[in-house]
Amino acid sequence: MTEAHWTPPAVMLAVDLVILTLRDSRLHVLLVERGVEPYKGSWALPGGFLEHAEEDLATAAHRELAEEAAMDVETLHLEHLNVYGTPGRDPRGRVVSVAYLAIAPGLPEPTAGTDAAGARWQRTDQVLCGELELAFDHQKIVADGVERARAKLERSSLATAFCGPTFTITDLQRVYEAVWGIPLDPRNFYRKVQKSSGFIIAADTDRKVTTGRPARLFKAGPRKDLYPPMVRPTEPFDMKGPEG
Amino acid sequence: MTEAHWTPPAVMLAVDLVILTLRDSRLHVLLVERGVEPYKGSWALPGGFLEHAEEDLATAAHRELAEEAAMDVETLHLEHLNVYGTPGRDPRGRVVSVAYLAIAPGLPEPTAGTDAAGARWQRTDQVLCGELELAFDHQKIVADGVERARAKLERSSLATAFCGPTFTITDLQRVYEAVWGIPLDPRNFYRKVQKSSGFIIAADTDRKVTTGRPARLFKAGPRKDLYPPMVRPTEPFDMKGPEG
DNA sequence: ATAATAGTGTCTATGAGACATTATGGG
DNA sequence: CCCATAATGTCTCATAGACACTATTAT
Numbered sequence: 163m164t165e166a167h168w169t170p171p172a173v174m175l176a177v178d179l180v181i182l183t184l185r186d187s188r189l190h191v192l193l194v195e196r197g198v199e200p201y202k203g204s205w206a207l208p209g210g211f212l213e214h215a216e217e218d219l220a221t222a223a224h225r226e227l228a229e230e231a232a233m234d235v236e237t238l239h240l241e242h243l244n245v246y247g248t249p250g251r252d253p254r255g256r257v258v259s260v261a262y263l264a265i266a267p268g269l270p271e272p273t274a275g276t277d278a279a280g281a282r283w284q285r286t287d288q289v290l291c292g293e294l295e296l297a298f299d300h301q302k303i304v305a306d307g308v309e310r311a312r313a314k315l316e317r318s319s320l321a322t323a324f325c326g327p328t329f330t331i332t333d334l335q336r337v338y339e340a341v342w343g344i345p346l347d348p349r350n351f352y353r354k355v356q357k358s359s360g361f362i363i364a365a366d367t368d369r370k371v372t373t374g375r376p377a378r379l380f381k382a383g384p385r386k387d388l389y390p391p392m393v394r395p396t397e398p399f400d401m402k403g404p405e406g
Numbered sequence: 407m408t409e410a411h412w413t414p415p416a417v418m419l420a421v422d423l424v425i426l427t428l429r430d431s432r433l434h435v436l437l438v439e440r441g442v443e444p445y446k447g448s449w450a451l452p453g454g455f456l457e458h459a460e461e462d463l464a465t466a467a468h469r470e471l472a473e474e475a476a477m478d479v480e481t482l483h484l485e486h487l488n489v490y491g492t493p494g495r496d497p498r499g500r501v502v503s504v505a506y507l508a509i510a511p512g513l514p515e516p517t518a519g520t521d522a523a524g525a526r527w528q529r530t531d532q533v534l535c536g537e538l539e540l541a542f543d544h545q546k547i548v549a550d551g552v553e554r555a556r557a558k559l560e561r562s563s564l565a566t567a568f569c570g571p572t573f574t575i576t577d578l579q580r581v582y583e584a585v586w587g588i589p590l591d592p593r594n595f596y597r598k599v600q601k602s603s604g605f606i607i608a609a610d611t612d613r614k615v616t617t618g619r620p621a622r623l624f625k626a627g628p629r630k631d632l633y634p635p636m637v638r639p640t641e642p643f644d645m646k647g648p649e650g
Numbered sequence: 651a652t653a654a655t656a657g658t659g660t661c662t663a664t665g666a667g668a669c670a671t672t673a674t675g676g677g
Numbered sequence: 678c679c680c681a682t683a684a685t686g687t688c689t690c691a692t693a694g695a696c697a698c699t700a701t702t703a704t
Contacts (some may be wrong), residue, residue: 170418170419170420170456170457171455171456171457172416172417172418172457172459172462173416173417173456173457173459173492174416175414175417175502176414183483211414211415212414212415212417213415214415215416215417215499215500216416216493216500217492218491218492218493219413219489219502222471242488242489244486245463245486245489246503247462247463247504248417248462249461249462250459255459256459256460258463258502260489260491260502266698286646296532327517330683331654331683331684332682332683339622342673347667347668348682348684348685349667349668349669349682349685349686350666350667350668352663352683352684352685353685354665354666354668357665369675369683371675372675372676372681372682372683373675373676373680373681373682374674374675374676374677374680374681374682374683375673375674375675375676375681375682375683375684376674376675376682376683377682377683377684378684383611387640389640390637390665391637392665393634393635403653520696535669573665574656575656575657576655576656589697590656591694591696592656592657592673592689593657593658593659593694593695593696593697594693594694594695594696596656596657597657597658597692597693598692598693601692613702616654616655616656616702616703617654617655617702617703617704618653618654618655618656618701618702618703619654619655619656619657619700619701619702620655620656620701620702621655621657622656622657634692637693651695652703652704653702653703654691654694654701654702654703654704655700655701655702655703656699656700656701656702657698657699657700657701658694658697658698658699659696659697659698659699660695660697660698661684661694661695661696661697662693662694662695663692663693663694663695664691664692664693664694665690665692665693665700666688666689666690666691666692666701667688667689667690668687668690669686669687670685670686670687670688671679671684671685671686671687672683672684672685672686673679673682673683673684673685674682674683674684675680675681675682675683676679676680676681677678677679677680677681677690
């Protein structure tokens with residue numbers, strides 16, 4: 163706003179969604195197959211432009227999710243992830259995309275919506291290593307989303323959101339292992355989680371039926387922020403590595 | 407993108423900057439006095455609209471910083487903070503603002519640039535408690551920026567960026583105390599920081615002149631991510647408080 | 651000497667990690 | 678009985694927090 167009667171340039175605003183879930187003890191991300199140019203036929207994150215100038219960003223995110231993947235999860239909690247606005251990232255012109263992150267328990271198999279040729283769950287590790295190439299800069303967006311999820315497991319009780327309404331402590335451990343990508347000791351995990359006051363509380367329902375001793379069932383506790391945090395192991399610093 | 411020949415609506419894109427620094431061992435944020443409507447005369451974060459449709463967001467942020475606060479800190483590292491796009495947050499129409507966060511050592515007293523009537527450093531605690539009301543939703547943006555800074559001190563070596571090129575361990579402690587808003591034990595802090603490999607390294611320059619024993623000088627080490635993190639004390643969870 | 655700040659040592663409680671052991675179900 | 682998984686206990690080491698003490702300058 164340099165001049166009095168100058169009007170700011172308009173840009174196209176889009177939303178992109180990183181929907182993470184757990185399937186077969188592996189972290190998956192929701193992808194759609196693009197039905198229109200550009201990148202027609204490529205896999206991409208669900209998302210799209212604002213419908214009208216007054217549409218709320220979160221509203222647009224939910225709408226795109228329903229349109230492209232036929233998911234009407236009104237209850238899905240979307241969290242702002244980042245903004246991707248490098249000029250040239252979209253061949254259609256100046257598009258600034260606001261990325262949202264959602265994390266949820268075993269979601270249903272998606273079906274392609276009106277705007278997409280297909281929709282499916284994809285293992286995040288296959289996306290991160292480049293085994294499957296995504297449209298636009300969506301690989302970077304997925305990487306940011308996964309890293310955010312990893313960090314959130316440490317200080318928040320988010321992991322319980324990956325599980326169903328009730329779960330065993332082993333179920334919870336699987337979440338941490340899948341998202342962090344490392345194995346954890348069951349005994350120590352058990353102690354740590356139970357000692358974290360307010361994290362999980364016993365559910366007085368039946369136990370989980372399985373081979374072996376039946377496990378107790380728990381549900382998410384009232385605590386949202388964990389203290390002390392569940393610190394994830396990191397390699398120590400050796401004062402000479404290229405990074406850290 | 408529902409129809410084939412439908413074009414997305416255009417929105418006005420703005421950037422806002424949360425520039426944090428330390429003055430007199432207190433956290434301060436850079437504010438400008440608005441010279442134009444709306445909110446003319448109110449204090450607000452520096453920022454403004456994109457100049458043209460192809461301008462990069464980070465470029466716009468640096469430009470606004472120079473225009474409004476006469477700061478030509480090209481080297482200032484701006485980090486994406488959040489997006490504020492609630493319809494109605496700006497009376498001029500649909501404005502989506504991308505907030506950036508920067509953290510730097512004792513910056514100079516700002517001078518009002520071409521677009522602002524004034525510029526000054528303001529204590530963040532006075533902004534957060536509402537003692538000074540800001541334009542738009544800028545109080546919320548400041549709160550988000552401060553919380554982000556607090557969290558970053560734990561896992562990154564960011565605190566050294568608040569200091570000059572060399573600093574004493576006490577200087578570093580003042581940073582943590584000011585940002586976290588709590589006192590720390592000097593002896594334990596000393597041990598902890600020195601044991602964190604790669605965090606700080608001794609500078610073989612002179613010692614700091616002061617009354618009392620002269621202090622050793624250090625400079626930032628190569629390590630960017632701290633492990634184990636410098637966990638900030640938090641009140642324990644009592645299973646009944648309204649929050650946690 | 652005294653004041654003032656820098657830097658070190660020591661003690662204790664707690665948590666992390668490794669791993670043995672017991673408990674409880676189904677074949 | 679054996680097998681599989683759940684749940685608990687024990688040991689050791691590292692760290693956090695509290696705080697006494699020594700060191701080095703200026704006045």
